[in-house]
Amino acid sequence: MESTKYKFVFISVMIVLLIVNQVNLSSQDIEMRPTTNFKPVRLKIDTTKEKVNIEDASVFLASRYQISSDFDIRSDEKRNIDKDKLGFSHKRFEQYYKGIRIEFSDIRLHYKGDQIVSSHGVVLRNIEVDIQSKISAEAALQHALKYIDAEVYIWQMQSEEQRLKKKTNNNEATFYPEAEIVICIDNRIDINAVKLAYKFDIYAISPISRDYVYVDASNGEIIRINPIMVSVAGTAATRYSGTRTIETEQSGSVYILHDNGRGDGIETYNMENGTILSNAVDFEDNNNNWTSAEYDNADKDNAALDAHWGMMMTYDYFNNIHNRNSFDNAGSLIEGYVHYYTDLNNAFWTSDGIIFGDGDGVNFDPLTSIDVVAHEFGHGVCDYTADFIFEAESGAIDEGLGDIWGACVENYADPTKDIWVVGAEIDLRTGHSGVRIMSNPNAEYQPDTYGGTWWGNIEGCIPVCNPNDPDYNDCCWVHKNSGVMNYWFYLLSEGGTGTNDNSDAYNVSDIGIEDAADITYRAESVYMTPNTTFVDARAHTFQAAEDLFGVCSQEVESVVDAWYAVGVGDSYPTSVLENSTISTNTTIANCEIEVEDITVENGVTLILNYGSSLLINGEFEAEFGSELVIH
Template sequence: MNKKNGVLGFVALLLFHQLIFAQSIGNILSSNQANNTSLIRFDNKTTVFSEQQAIAYLKSLSGSYKRTSFENMEPATMDQYGIYHKKYQQQYKNIPVENGVIILHSKNSIVNSVTCNLKKNININIYPSISKAEALTFALDYVGSSEYMWEDQAEEQLLKKIKKDLSASYFPEGKLCIYDKKNKYNLSKYYLSYKFDIYSKNPTQRQVIYVNAMDGSIIYCYDKFTDASAVGETRYSGTKTFETLHSLEGYLLRDNTRGNGIITKNLNFLGEEFGAYCTNIPYASAVDYVDDDNNWSAQEYDNFLKDNAAIEAHWATQVTYDYFNENFNRNSFDNQSAPIWVYLNPCENYENAFWDGIRITIGGGYLIHDNFACVDVIAHELGHAITGAEIGDHDVIYEPGAVEEGISDIWASCVEHYVNPNRNIWQIMDQISLNSYCERDLQNPKQKGMPDTYMGQYWINELSNDNGGIHTNCTVLGHWFYLLSEGGTGVNDNGDFYHVEGIGIEEASKIIYSTVTNYMTPNTGFEAFKQFTMQVANNMYCEYCVAYTSILNAWHAVGLGEPVSYYESYLMVDQNLSNIENIFAASNIVEANSHIYNGSGIDFVSGKNIIFSPGFHAEDCFLKASICACGEIDNTGYKSIQESYSETEDIQNVSPLKEKDVAIFPNPSRGTFSIQTPIEQYSVKIINSRGQEIYSNNDNNQNITIELNTEPGIYFIKITNANSQYIKKLIISK
């Protein structure tokens, strides 16, 4: 036979196969490829593919039709939708192709799609030049361990017991395969290889090694212990679980499961002290923390070098990553999987930590602080990293610098709450103090000589003082966030009374994150940040919602803006309205106890509830009642009242008590107050700002004293007798 004609005949046959399949594959719906794996979907309405036909089609795609085959790897499985999934191993001249796997997905014996990691255009010599035994020698020389698991008879016997197989062994049998090693251009280059699974005992590690079957060179090696869950004693947070990396040296404080990694390293105090600063830090000389058994115990690491601080830092960085990932779907500080490098011990006696745009550097402390590797410091520094990633290069002086520091303090409190909500999350760096104090207190900034009011007491304006007081003035923003989260009542440095209803730290953090990522610019000061948060609030809530009013009132509390006086948290509507147009009663909760008639118009708008109390009466008027919940409006519609409308029977003779008839003192009160009135028999009800009745007494006689054990805030006292009533606001302060 003419060799040339034979080649031409084979090419013609291959083209024939591809042509036949091309004609019947007009039914491919899609072929989406990612990481060299594609999903091919077939349109079964035009052509029905059996498993054999689907495999033949894949062979036609391989570029080596006659030399490619597929061996069934395991029995087919069926899912809850009745679809069978069958896995095959690709082979070239009956030699397995590493990672060459296809999965046929079929129903009623008809293939509707294929998951395909097909290795194409293989054309290599399949006859090895070295033996398997010689290849193993090359592999063991590469690993270089002093002892292997198969050399320990106790380990061998335990394996047989675990596997329930008397022939089981750790000894690396090795197998011949074809390995696809891609070059830097992601182009395939195939090698005939011996694959060995080598389990070492000293050091403990397990590696898969591919040895070139032609010359004994090592083509590729990977560690089967790449990511390990470790247990260790942190410096401040007790026993924690965290991710490490197993290498030839041992277990390292490296985590490859989050983004592109979290790497914690030791600078061994190689930097130079320069007053309170650390200079000439040799980051390239940093070394890994290494443990031999992945049990990072206090016995080993709670030493004079404070090595357990590295465990704390590594774990704290992981949980900070997790906080932003779980709550905001953020992947690392840049949201693009950037690795997070953490360096400890830059120089002796260094009492600081910082983010330099590339990495976190953590000082070991000295006279005032212990090692700075605590959760709130790590979260604070990664907060800087996130802000920098969002707004780019910026000056860190005066108000913009204070705003950024405030944001980082906020994230410190949020991550601490995420890790342990039972701690005092509002104190910054309290865990590392050697003198039982914190650096900043967001709940009570003045306790640390820092401002809680914009431009108020302790505010710093001089550039020479901490770049314009960025680490001092920042507590204004932190205190705003505290009040927004927890609520509070008091008087600020401007002499303004404030009351804020807390919305919870989880809800408040959403406002901060959206503000930083969507609105903030490099020169954002306090007023601009306030406006940005209000825009975010406008996007998230309606203006009658508790959250919206709380944001405004929290800004008022720290000296920025007016309180929400247009509508209150709880509003009683009890006056009789006649011949009045467009009365607007807005609140989070509205209780209507009035008479409305003769052409009046009233619009009740509430963030929570509208309550028509007994005695409410409307006649020949225009009434609208609507509830504006967070993010949506539930409008009960307009109601034109032509006939009598009452919640209960009309009580036309009810008249309000006058101010002079009732005295309530002291008001504000710390919880104990008195009521004096000439009325002999009356009932008292006290209602909180959420519309909940917290006190009731129906048998009172003139002068009484009430003691309330309740939270600070605004309350409403309702006094009623047979033909009169009185409603008064009561303020409970700290």
Template sequence: MRKQYSAAALLMLGALASTTAQAQDATRIQNKIIGADNQPELVVFNAAGKASYKAADAAVVLRQQLSLTTEDQMLSVRTEADQLGFTHQKFSQYYKGVKVEHASYSVHAKSGAVESISGDFEKITGLNTTPSLNEAAALAQALASVGARKYMWQNAAEEAGLKRQENNAKATYAPKGELVIVRDARRGESGPMVLAWKFNVYAAQPISRAFIYVDARSGEVVLKDDIIKHAAATGTFATAYSGSRSMADGTTTNGYYVRELTRGNGIETYNCKKGNSYTNAVDFVDGDNNWTSTEYNNTNMDNTAFDAQFGAQATYDYWKNVHARNSYDNAGAKIKSYVHFDDTPGDGVGYENAYWNGSVMTYGDGATRFRPLTSMDVCAHEIGHAVCSSTANLTYSNESGAMNEGFSDIWGAAVESYAVNTLGATSSGVKAKSTWLIGEEIDKVQAALRSMSDPNAFNQPAYYKGNYWYTGTGDNGGVHTNSGVLNYWYYLISAGKTGTDEKGVSYSVSGLGISASAKIAYRTLSVYLTSSSTYSNCRSASIQAAKDLYGAGSTAEQSVTNAWAAVGVGAKYSSTTTVTYCASKGTNVTYEWIDYVKLGTLARTSSADGGYYNGTALAAPSIGAGTSQTVSFSAGFSGTAYTEYWKVYIDYNQDGDFTDASELVVSGSSSSTGTLSGTFTVPSTAKTGNTRMRLVMSDASATTSCNSYNYGETEDYTVSITGGAAIAGFSGSTSSSLTGNTSLLGDEAARTLQVYPNPATDAVRIVLPGNAEATMVTVTDLRGARVSTTTFSNGTLNVSSLARGMYTLTVSDGQKTFHQRLVKQ
């Protein structure tokens, strides 16, 4: 006779099928890095995963690996190919059809198979996506926060110029609102996600341009993401002038213009004539194409236009020849530069700034602090911001903003080195260049703006959250100060160094040279980072980039890892420290926790540890390959002893996961408060050395080695394998069930009380071990008071009358009594 299932049972079967799919999926993963928000930021697939996931299945991979719901959408933005043979398909995240700002994920494939996925996925639930503030009201709030005297759309000439530039009669600087979901930056990286109106606000007096995000319900400004990254105010400029150079330019019937026509869609430089209008800017014109210092080294400093032009050309050539990138957008975008710009014409004070405004380069002539700001790595730095906007688009605040600035300094150093070593220098007026000093030639007040080789010399941190680390709200959270950490990291991997960090820990980093280091930095930025990335994310991304380019275990990977350790982000390189384990944590330890663990010389008694305990720094017990071992443990309960599911894992091949065959060494369930134990045999082919052992105790049987689950606790320890293999490659089965006082042996589903669905709304199905008949079923609330409004019949408990909350079921078959937690939705 075919067995009939109730609706509740079918729900349970669906959950079991999902669990099976998750287990199968876990066998495809080589390494998974979980971020602080408990969401995966990098998943690398093993051979089985590459065989299972094809590049054409990118959307399916994301849906499975990110556990997307019907309210989540990942929409493809673009696909790019690189010089290593990878294709990178980038997706933007949407929730209920609304774009989640700064949240994106990429699928990296090679030869048609998915190698890895990476990015930032925001887990959003229950967010109302209907605004209570209309666009006009939100714009008023945005403009009030800027407080400019005049805006670009209020200038008819600039509006007309934009229409000509865009070849679009409808083009305007006037902000148009877009509804997005964004993190409330006022509360830091852990701030809530809110529905917001996004505006691109371009102010003319005083000059600023930023994306302003206004909460669509409260009207408060929750984030300002600067498009114009002001350089002078915080010293983000270059090192030296370029002197006399041979440059291609354009011609007209009137003479020669400072326009280059062979690179991308062109490189052009214009004269703002000490005004603040791009529309009124004019060409520099020369009759004989011999732009001499006698003509142009004048009181207006017109020769600075040539520095701007050559700097843009050198930057274009660097990106094209070193990174195969066609201009800043990789589509040949025209690079326009405007010199002799003055934000307040007629005041007699030159503009001490240079910036990329999202479309063009703008240079002031300087005044008391700076000389004219058209030096080569000002160009490279500012155009580097445009590269960032077209790749990771790092948000310009806090750590992501500091990295935005740091990467631009990296390109300043890299372009300068490239220009000197590849393009050469003429004998006419070229000043000495110092790759690692930023702005030593334009700064009139001090020796330089910044030092990449010694950030502390100019009040920047060389160590994460160390000396000179800025913690205030000014300068968008210290973006021009805390960039020193990334600068020093890049210097270390480029030049190499042995020393002692601020904490007194020694380090040794092998130098890779500027070119190889820049390739690692570029792949980090363009492939793996996202808008909201932090320094921790950057470490993981750059290590993966080094592996992609130069191989796992290479000198490059070791240098990158050791340099991060030297600046206070992560551990030094070793065969195990590059392994990052997934997160596993119980969110509630009010009722049960792990209170005892013993394996060999390891013996630890504890109370609740907040859902997770990291004991990897404790002395590691030795377990010999091929030997039999016994691990013991017990649960602590605050009251009722619930049935708990125990799983013990050991990463035998030290690859950073517990999904390989035989790495689940003990599993079982029990409601005992006594000591339980499981015996297992260490495979003879287990890799010699220290590795991780993980114990998971959960009230849910489906909990795996990589879960955030409701009730219970996870504890991690280090064990030392001796006499094993030099490399990974073990085989065999070592899994064991639990033994001990009142433990439940054998198949879990057959020997434990089954209650499903749980959480429940109307009814739950109760199945006793061996399908025994329940002689007594009681329900008690959190106070321990019995609830009398439920009814039990034919294996089904009617809970429709219960209020929402948590209850305890007590079920007996006349011989044994079982306790199980029930959540009523």
């Protein structure tokens, strides 16, 4: 379960070349296809001469692209990429005409820090469209349905409607086509014809089809059809997680493991023991009922069903819980490659998907249990957020986060599983309940205390990451020292008392795995950086907990207490004032204040400014004329 970075090197080089290319092309706006109303545009800002803040993007784009006041530009938040490998962020905009969205408009804006660096895309200008529709949405829908002419539509099936409501956790959700009014090119006439249109998503079951249908809002004519890849619900007897509903695609007379409903898709392929990804083939089923009789075979093909279902659940977890659309938050396609090489006891993340080994059948079964899937996906999330250097402390945090997301996704998709054991299903070894035990890292030779038993020494360590190298040291023990991160998260979620390897007694109040996950996700996606250490991770999770739950909240206290438990940082600060006479004006401010046997002298003011708890023990005397203020 390692993160491979080989592909990134290649991609980074590509991006550099593209940018260099752009410098030559774009000292000014270039229009490449002046015959169409959609103008491809590309511009680059010389940031040494001109500074444009990302906050002013809309105004900037409007003036640069000479867009009249009939138009405005709005950012599509779901498609923004926070930060890529070179530190650039990317925003996508769509254009609106008199408040109506223009279909297929697309402006990309690239920025570094908060300065816009370049932009490209297509914009529409100089159009005149009547924005009053002449027919109703319902009439337009009837035109669209007449055109599709199916026998059965999906919204006519109660079971599918119920499934959608459940899946989206929204009782109002329906497949019944909702009209969106858009501006759309009518290329039946010519590329410059622009129409006001109703857009519908029409999903038919018999015969099966799913299309965006654009209906002319002036006369009900069909302007254009855009097919949407259809996913169909199949049944899968997985290797590790029982029978599950999976999304597949009908391809001719067979079904394949392609889910087209989540982001740009989730696709699971068969490597047939090869190592060249482009040679991967589809798993195919005759009737979309993927049974044990068919797939619990010598090749262990049913492991692919776990990979597919696991990626679906992982996508859903990040999308529904953290509002993150795929690993890059831009909806990118997620690919899974099963049966990679032979007997490989590993799984790893590539730049756009997960490679799954089959295991050797003696120590490990195929590495496609849902927590392993989510662990690897977690490396993908990491590459677009904190982007840790995969060695020593930052690498151990990266590894720990992988296991944490594994536990969270498992808890989300199937809480009956052993969420604190990583890879329970795939571990065939006797005497081992799993690869790593988050609730008791020592059980699998990992430290539960920073610098404690089983800690891999990182001082002066030079990372050697190739297992075939005789000096191999697991990139300075990333898979070992991740035990500290894992145990921190476990204690934060479940609470616990004990004494760590530093002989420090700890007592952590549980806040539950969901709140612990929110804190961790915010720390990872907002605060952590490539060389974050454990001490930094404490500060970042502390800040994230304050952001989410407030200063002096129990959640903040538990975060700090859990770090203290794993030997990182001091215990939660309590100001203690005891056995003293206060003879000068004194203010004490802290979340927790404890006072014991105190006398406040005549004429003296004592202010106790506490955030969450004030504990008064023993004698508390205030002499005549003294003042005690408690906030």
